[in-house]
Amino acid sequence: MASPRNIFVLTGAGVSAESGLGTFRDRGGMWSRFDPMTLATPEAFARDPALVHEFYNLRRSGVIAAAPNPAHTALAALETHLRDRGGALFLCTQNVDDLHTRAGNRAVMHMHGELLKARCLACETVHPWRDDLFVGTPCPACNRAGSLRPDIVWFGEMPKHLEAIDAALRTADVFVAVGTSGAVYPAAGYVAQARTLGIRTWELNLEPSDNARLFDAARYGPASVVVPEFITAL
Structure with missing residues (x-):
């Protein structure tokens, strides 16, 4: 695939599962x-x-x-790689843990808050x-x-940072969902929004999510394996 400059990554609980969460x-x-x-x-x-x-x-x-696993570490390395080349990683997580930050990501958008x-x-x-x-x-x-x-953010409450998330999605070259169920909105709707914008979409997951049919391509397996492999391929 062509090397993208701006990547939007949405992570869910699956990215932290191998860290024991x-x-x-x-x-x-x-x-x-x-x-x-x-x-x-x-x-x-x-x-x-x-x-x-x-x-x-x-x-x-x-x-x-808990401690960050290789999936977290690979996403931190991707952020550095893109930044050094004039691009950007927008990391939006549904997780309330701090493992992305501890792995080295500088800016993590916690749409469901922080524990x-x-x-x-x-x-x-x-x-x-x-x-x-x-x-x-x-x-x-x-x-x-x-x-x-x-x-x-509890059930019935509004997720955080929705305007910033929407703006970042509009500037992305690639949309990647990692370890998400595809069942929790509004996050589950971002892949459809990305497709409407003409952004290539990838699912990296242990198994197909509820909205797997909406992705252009996918890799399935443990996050600690498929995320580093995917990023190397980029």
Whole structure:
């Protein structure tokens, strides 16, 4: 394929699965074992904040214990390669972990928020956060207890950075989805938008996603294998 200058990469839970972080909608994924309506909605947090904090404290400790895998490392190398040649990588992730950043990517657009941040519902301040959160934890900014929540997008909430994502997609030469289910919107609609714009589309996944038919080409297998191979081919 011709060497592209601007690449839009959308990543999902599959890119972090080999780092020990579970997926959500796959067979055996997190939402097959836990009810998202009791753990991942604003209403669930209002009803039982202690339970929601307990769930996300476990997830936060899992993220901290995890390490980037070769798929993350390859995407960081791609960003450097493109930047050195006057191009750009726009890395949009549905993941709330920080493994892309730890692998070396400079700018990661977290459309579903970040688990290692906490947001205060009282003063709207966002804080880096690596410790457990509890109902009585005070906000470092306003000192109000009971107002902190994980700074992630729950079901029923609007994803972040949608305007920046749309603008980046319009300037891309290639669209690549890595480890996504193709079932969560608006992210699942980006491949159709890319096709409308005449952008070549690739799926890199363990197995075909729900919207696999919309991609021009695909490579299937573990992310730690197919992502580095794909980037080498670029």
